[in-house]
Amino acid sequence: MFRRRRHAEEETAPVVAEVAEEPTARTSGPWDAQDAYPEAERVDLGGLLLPIGPRFEIQLSVTGDHIDGAIVLVEESALRVQAMAAPKRSGIWGEVRAEIAREVTAAGGTVQEQEGPFGAELAARMPQAPGEAPQPVRYLGIDGPRWLLRAMISGRAALDSTAAEIVENVVRDIVVVRGDEPMPPRETIHLRLPAEARQAMEQQAAPQGELRPFERGPEITETR
Template identity: 65%
Template sequence: MFGRRRGKETTAPAEEVEQAEEVPARESGPWDAAEPHPERERVDLGGLRLPVDAGFEIQLTLDGERIAGAVVLFEESALQVQAFAAPKKTGIWDEVRAELAAAVKNAGGTAEERQGPFGTELAAQIPDKETRQPVRYLGVDGPRWFLRAAISGRAALDAGAAETLENVVKDIVVVRGDGPMAPHELIELRLPPEARQAVEGRAPGRDASDLNPFERGPEIAELR
């Protein structure tokens, strides 16, 4: 009888341990490619898988010959996103945010921190000719990567317009890769397979830009 009672006592803690190890899945991203994430239509840009919806226009930002980031245009607003390598155990958003604030202020603009859907963000006013352009800088530290986003246009001030672009950020998938990268090193992007096939199979004499669905997008306070 003692042995049977002992057996019953040992099963209960095991069940409790099993329940304790069940960790609720996150409701939103940005996601790491290695973790479970919702299936939906995304443009495969290599280092980023970017959600697409009706009414979106996607452009690419260029740094010389390489693709450095992507821009989602929606109505009167724009979302620029870039991904960078980061240390394994520490994030870099605090450091990047301070650099961004200093760059904006050195250019004659203003920048202040505030809380947003992704934690601390930077609300900036960037000089643009005779006016100032409002920009929201968002940062998300992931596993060995950092995602930086900049929202400009109407969505920088209008919460209703911003929600659409914030939802894009929440559904981005970052593909860091396993190779060694220095912190702050840009995770390069590439044309999606269908766009590369179109460029490679273009007729002789046609410019590649005729078949490239992307254009050079706006670059907002680019930092090195």
């Protein structure tokens, strides 16, 4: 990428100041927390602001002591999303996508790359129990400023375009809150329970009182 100029050229060539490139304004989501993103009803999970709807059920994926992902269940479809840190100057979806393809193949599944609404994605079929048809799955990845949002779509939305549009719109409305702290590439951006859910869990632990964590909207549960 960089070539050493000959000494004579260095003496005669004008000095040009290097101008840093301005970040391109995003015109659609998923959004970065610094973007002027549109208002919508979202649940605050710390590292993600996740859009919610009356038909949604939200589950939180827990690894060890950390919440590392969220699953949105809507009708017969499931959307799992996870955000991870990425280098400032380059995206990592290309290499992550190649790793997913190798893992699917090693597990006995089939996978092909295709163009989707967010760019290159993977359409896979994962093996199930003997006698069961392979499960169709789509893997999406969107590179943002110092983050990668990884999504997996399964169920009806993996094949049906009408169902897919619903979960794709969820992805478009997600806001990633990367934070300013240094993080190694691929480290998961941890999530947290929203304040309402934490309060509901505390009430549930108490011996008295009726538990009503959500009068309307999604149900939030944890999966391990």
